[in-house]
Amino acid sequence: MALTYHEQLDLKNTAQLRELVKELPAFASDFFRAMEIKKATNTRRNYAYDLNTFFYFLRTQNPYFKDKDIRTLPVSILDDIQPVDIEEYLSFLTYYERDGQLHRNHEEGKARKLATLNTFFGYYHKKGMIEKNAPSVVDVPRVKEKNIIRLDANEVAQLIDNVESGEKLTKAQKCWHEKTRARDLAIIVTLLGTGVRVTELVGLDIGDLDFDNGAMRVIRKGGNEDIVYFGEEVEEMLRNYLDERLEMTPEPGHENALFISQNNTRITVRSVERLVKKYASTATAKRITPHKLRSTYGTALYQETGDIYLVADVLGHKNVNTTRKHYAAMKEERKRRAANVVQLREKE
Numbered sequence: 480m481a482l483t484y485h486e487q488l489d490l491k492n493t494a495q496l497r498e499l500v501k502e503l504p505a506f507a508s509d510f511f512r513a514m515e516i517k518k519a520t521n522t523r524r525n526y527a528y529d530l531n532t533f534f535y536f537l538r539t540q541n542p543y544f545k546d547k548d549i550r551t552l553p554v555s556i557l558d559d560i561q562p563v564d565i566e567e568y569l570s571f572l573t574y575y576e577r578d579g580q581l582h583r584n585h586e587e588g589k590a591r592k593l594a595t596l597n598t599f600f601g602y603y604h605k606k607g608m609i610e611k612n613a614p615s616v617v618d619v620p621r622v623k624e625k626n627i628i629r630l631d632a633n634e635v636a637q638l639i640d641n642v643e644s645g646e647k648l649t650k651a652q653k654c655w656h657e658k659t660r661a662r663d664l665a666i667i668v669t670l671l672g673t674g675v676r677v678t679e680l681v682g683l684d685i686g687d688l689d690f691d692n693g694a695m696r697v698i699r700k701g702g703n704e705d706i707v708y709f710g711e712e713v714e715e716m717l718r719n720y721l722d723e724r725l726e727m728t729p730e731p732g733h734e735n736a737l738f739i740s741q742n743n744t745r746i747t748v749r750s751v752e753r754l755v756k757k758y759a760s761t762a763t764a765k766r767i768t769p770h771k772l773r774s775t776y777g778t779a780l781y782q783e784t785g786d787i788y789l790v791a792d793v794l795g796h797k798n799v800n801t802t803r804k805h806y807a808a809m810k811e812e813r814k815r816r817a818a819n820v821v822q823l824r825e826k827e
Contacts, residue, residue: 484682484736484745485698492520499527503534506554510602519701529595535577536568557600557609565617569593586620593619627806628765629775635671638762642667647761659741663754665720666738666746670755670769672713674776674794676700677751677769679707683737685724690714699795707793781806 482490500511507530514523537544541564572584572592584592596614604612630638641647642664645656656663669680679697687696694708709717729736729743736745751769759767773794781790791802 489520492524496524496527499531504552526595529592536571554603554608560613562613562616565614587622589620590622627774628771629778634763641761642758661720661723665716668713668716670772673707673709674773677748681746681748684735685737
């Protein structure tokens, strides 16, 4: 039986994780084994990337670790790492070169890597294998709140019109437009009309669509299954594309995929990103990505309902504070408008 998209992704992540763990201290294997029951494969792989960077820093920047074999370090070595070492690491992350490649991290990237270390040290501290957790006493880098970049209503309409007509595309792009028009419309409208993540969209199979109930089955971050509902506009574009899709002959292993590339394989995240960028550039000067289309949907839903819990549920946020953080500015705008709703005296 052919593996699903998410099963294939898990195998790929697991293979990458195993290679990364080979470069870490041997005791790190216990940490990753414990993570298997509560963290998705891509999360564990990201932990491994972050820890690999941390031990690279120790080996190349800290004299104490310079001549030591990272693989043979005992777990007790974590007690020798002081908070100041962690602070030096965060400073190092700002700008460094490795294997001829430049790496940069802003405050958000530093905060994530500090959280990885906190979890890593915390595991061994909880198990009584080390006496302290140095990262836990280091101040978390302050992440600046970013304005939500999203499309306005007129830009959404213009974007869909441009995908439909293809008039504003270059001559070279127009050559492919007629072949991919139905698919591209279905992708753009689905992203705008449901707020699904790009990874959730590319993972859709034909069997995940339920037109009787206006719903689709998606696999969320962390591997949880969820049902996302869609409206008439999304349904129309999906049905139009599906008529073409059922006539296609995908490559082996891609027979169930909903969205198919020109190579007759499941469309990739990168391809959808390029597709969105291509069409969005014809409708707005804003730098639009699939995630910005998700933000556009979340914004519209919050403006219409004012229900942050509903927005969190529909977007698949496990914690409503994640949603509240992103839409805090909108909440303030609603509060400002409310100031003039109640009139104390009739205007003459």
